[in-house]
Amino acid sequence: MTAITSVTGRRVLDSRGNPTVEVDVELADGSLGRAAVPSGASTGAREAVELRDGDPARWHGKGVDRAVRHVNTELAAAVTGREAEDQAGLDAVLVATDGTPGKSRLGANAILGVSLAAAKAAAAAHRLPLYRYLGGSGARLLPVPMMNIVNGGAHADNPLDFQEFMIAPIGAESFAEAVRMGSEIFHTLRRDLLAAGHSTGVGDEGGFAPALRTAEEALDFVMAAVERTGYRPGTDIGLVMDPASSEFFRAGVYDYTGEGVQRTPAENADYLIKLIDAYPIVSIEDPMAEDDMAGWQDLTARVGARCQLTGDDVFCTNETLLREGIDSGVANSILVKVNQIGTLTEALATVNAAHRAGYTVVMSHRSGETEDTTIADLAVATGCGQIKTGSLSRSDRTAKYNQLIRIEEQLGDSAQYAGAAALRR
Ligand SMILES: C=C(OP(=O)(O)O)C(=O)O
Numbered sequence: 569m570t571a572i573t574s575v576t577g578r579r580v581l582d583s584r585g586n587p588t589v590e591v592d593v594e595l596a597d598g599s600l601g602r603a604a605v606p607s608g609a610s611t612g613a614r615e616a617v618e619l620r621d622g623d624p625a626r627w628h629g630k631g632v633d634r635a636v637r638h639v640n641t642e643l644a645a646a647v648t649g650r651e652a653e654d655q656a657g658l659d660a661v662l663v664a665t666d667g668t669p670g671k672s673r674l675g676a677n678a679i680l681g682v683s684l685a686a687a688k689a690a691a692a693a694h695r696l697p698l699y700r701y702l703g704g705s706g707a708r709l710l711p712v713p714m715m716n717i718v719n720g721g722a723h724a725d726n727p728l729d730f731q732e733f734m735i736a737p738i739g740a741e742s743f744a745e746a747v748r749m750g751s752e753i754f755h756t757l758r759r760d761l762l763a764a765g766h767s768t769g770v771g772d773e774g775g776f777a778p779a780l781r782t783a784e785e786a787l788d789f790v791m792a793a794v795e796r797t798g799y800r801p802g803t804d805i806g807l808v809m810d811p812a813s814s815e816f817f818r819a820g821v822y823d824y825t826g827e828g829v830q831r832t833p834a835e836n837a838d839y840l841i842k843l844i845d846a847y848p849i850v851s852i853e854d855p856m857a858e859d860d861m862a863g864w865q866d867l868t869a870r871v872g873a874r875c876q877l878t879g880d881d882v883f884c885t886n887e888t889l890l891r892e893g894i895d896s897g898v899a900n901s902i903l904v905k906v907n908q909i910g911t912l913t914e915a916l917a918t919v920n921a922a923h924r925a926g927y928t929v930v931m932s933h934r935s936g937e938t939e940d941t942t943i944a945d946l947a948v949a950t951g952c953g954q955i956k957t958g959s960l961s962r963s964d965r966t967a968k969y970n971q972l973i974r975i976e977e978q979l980g981d982s983a984q985y986a987g988a989a990a991l992r993r
């Protein structure tokens with residue numbers, strides 16, 4: 569066991585150019601763990617609280633100086649001297665020190681930074697990569713990546729109502745091959761968009777953000793790019809969407825402002841099923857809004873047997889919310905974002921609860937990211953088989969792909985690529 573000797577928080581920049589919290593944890597043997605905390609834009613209402621300073625004169629209100637101060641004072645005092653290997657005990661102390669249900673006093677961003685940095689320091693002390701330290705000797709499953717190639721919604725300034733259109737190389741033989749396939753399609757799509765007179769500027773997660781209006785238009789571009797690159801949609805490549813529909817659910821109606829259409833919950837389910845029937849869509853995240861439980865139940869009952877339906881805003885990586893959803897027939901899969909809940913222990917508990925209930929798990933980035941690659945290791949450690957970490961063209965996103973390429977190489981013949989079997993169908 570190795571004691572924590574120092575905890576240092578600092579302010580760094582995220583991929584949107586906003587400040588975020590980074591934490592270093594040092595141990596008695598000199599081992600160092602460093603973690604930078606990501607940040608969402610289309611956040612769920614019940615996420616743990618990301619503490620921002622709120623001073624409009626500095627960082628447009630987005631400062632994290634208070635959160636950093638909490639790392640360097642209260643949280644550092646609470647965990648210094650504790651054993652870094654006792655992750656559950658350490659995280660319980662962090663939660664208790666904050667003392668609020670949503671981590672609003674000290675900030676989930678402050679707490680998560682300490683939690684993840686401690687895990688990384690402990691892994692370093694044992695001379696193990698993080699995926700091996702957390703996942704044990706059986707950790708060897710490389711996730712299917714859900715690669716964002718078209719951005720809309722809250723992540724781009726174009727009219728597209730849906731936030732993310734992704735490709736999942738379900739037919740690849742390895743993770744490295746999945747990345748090659750995704751990159752090839754990404755570059756074909758770029759040429760196709762240019763040829764059609766569209767912008768090839770990108771959104772927050774690095775996918776293209778052309779001025780398209782409907783999901784069908786985006787899906788047609790994606791399908792054409794897959795085929796023109798030489799891959800079979802549905803066999804080599806599955807299509808994935810994150811409508812992030814809580815963002816456009818207003819007064820009981822799905823308000824597609826880009827498309828200029830309003831859909832009731834029942835009409836929204838009809839529309840999504842029409843898309844599932846028309847395109848090889850293998851997974852939809854947040855197809856219904858976090859406040860539309862009846863819509864979620866209806867869609868899950870109608871199409872959950874043949875399409876993965878992943879809850880993001882509706883579950884917020886929260887085990888209690890997930891259990892309620894499992895009991896009431898909501899979704900068949902969960903998106904896991906560590907900063908939605910705020911400690912590693914709680915995030916791993918949610919993963920375990922999902923797996924026990926037969927729900928699949930998609931490890932996920934946030935739209936505001938850094939060069940931190942913790943989620944790549946978490947995907948392998950948990951054996952969840954799926955990761956969502958953006959496009960193939962920005963360092964904040966490719967850092968995670970590149971880390972998984974390294975892990976696959978390190979595992980050698982033991983490595984297994986999750987493939988189509990990882991997805992719920
Ligand atoms: C990654 C997502 O976006 P954000 O981080 O903005 O919530 C998402 O909605 O799945």
Ligand SMILES: [Mg+2]
Nearest residue numbers: 810812853880
């Ligand atoms: Mg989402």
